[in-house]
Amino acid sequence: MRHFMIIEAPSNLGLKELQPGVEPGVRLLPEAFRKTGLARDAGISHVISVPAPAYTMDIDPESGVRNADAIAAYSEKLADRVREAVEKDIIPIVIGGDCSILVGNTLGLRSTGKRYGLFAMDGHHDYMWPEYSGTAGAAGMALAIAAGAGHEKLTDIRQLRPYVQEEHIYAYGNREPDDTYEQLIINSRIHYFGLAAIRKQGIKAITSRFLTMVDRDGLDGFWVHLDVDVLDNDIMPCVDSPEPGGLSYREWQETLEPLVASRYFKGMNITILDPTMDPDNRYTRTFSERLAALLRPAVKGLSST
Template sequence: MLALVSAPTNLGLRPPQPGSVPGASKAPEALREAGLFELLRVGGAREAGAIVPGRYVDDDATRPPGRVRNESALVAHALRLAGRVGTILDAGDAPVVVGGDCSVLVGIGVALARRGGTGLIHLDGHTDFRHPGNSGACASVAGEDLAVAVGLHWPAIADIGGLGPYFAPGRTAHLGHRDDDERATEARDLLGAVVSAREARQTASATTAARIHAVAGTGYWLQLDVDILDPDVMPAVDSPDPGGLDTGELGALLRELAPRAIGASITVFDPDLDPDGRCARALVDLLAAPLTTLGSALR
């Protein structure tokens, strides 16, 4: 059974303007209003509550070196989310974490590391591989979550409870970055598989999925940042970049990947950038059917 968790956090994002607050925390309720939760419940999912974050603060002027934005609140949220994900998995259900920004991967990683670890499939329009070893501008975990997940970031977020790396780099696959992503070469050198959006478009989805499955194994976590989609079809994201997948391409991949996943997270949709709800409805149309197959190959 799917277990639906709302994780309405924006703690890992930079402010749109100084002193302002990102809108990604509104995504779970916007997607609920657009019908995602109801469609999944009809398919047999259950509600598993919400993990409410601490207050977002634009702390750029006061944050000391060596800390990420909203670090204390982000770690506290990650630990609460880890507890919820662990409880769901212990019950034999498949968590679907609806964010919020992709800093939710920290808490998910903690939960899975506590259980001995799994593979990770990271679908994202960016590698999210910024870390202190390659950048002096580390601050926003939503642009650094994959580096955190494989243990390359500051220990306060990448080694919570001595559990890092949350995912072994050799069992981690990333797909979806654009050709100009400056961290892609480093990611290719360290991770089990790295596939650009262009490569994915040029290759049959079953072939790409087989390549990724060979790295992540069976029973992996599936993290989807919706900015993997091209801005022509999904402009309501924090960092839209041209050259992404269309809904048909992403849908085909999800149909291949979801059945072998133990859980999934959906992140970085920003309802503030979707005033008429068009993007929310498009995401519901794209995600509902693949998510109903989550974990079906593991049963």
């Protein structure tokens, strides 16, 4: 029997304003999921919240990252909650928020003193640093920060850099068609699968290789980073940086089912779904229902691979 909990992490510090004077609405996702009944439908009874600092548009002059000091401080708070859960053999499902919460989640794993892998599902690979960023937002740099690339203010919190080794990361789903952007991650040691590569190589082959790597390298488990913009824009348009195309819900489920069912699965975060872009709640409700259905077998102890 595996034990699950939900950690609400309503931080929008890693994004810039989409409209002047209007802060990003991703901070409202935990509240939206409470209304859809995600925890109830998934069978999860333990829910806690880690309140986020107030949003600003300030760019830190030292690191070149928007809200860098606040993100670092928030990452430590979130990391403590993730570490406590994992050390008690509880699987946290962390509801963001923007992708910068990945920093706190991977810091929490690293704080246990063990080694973990990362399966990062994202319509953008987020492996970049300030000089390549047009927004100075940590959300678009989150994977690089977790892997130790970037300013030490965010990459070396508690002197634990890197939070995840590059060779233990699978980046899955990018469809931003920019050669320079893509070359950054190609030049790394991260296992990189853009959308075209996923369709060519096959979902089962990629997830099987990831799980084999976790076992072969003696890792203590892995984390899943799930940015909802990995989904096709037609079925998930409520995101800050939409791109044409993306995974169908069938492909999304085929990817996640073996990961969530694995005995090595230690937690997951969900990011970037902005309820303010979904006035009739239909996209949020559909995603919540599908996520609950995905988690429910594992929560009820029906998965044991």
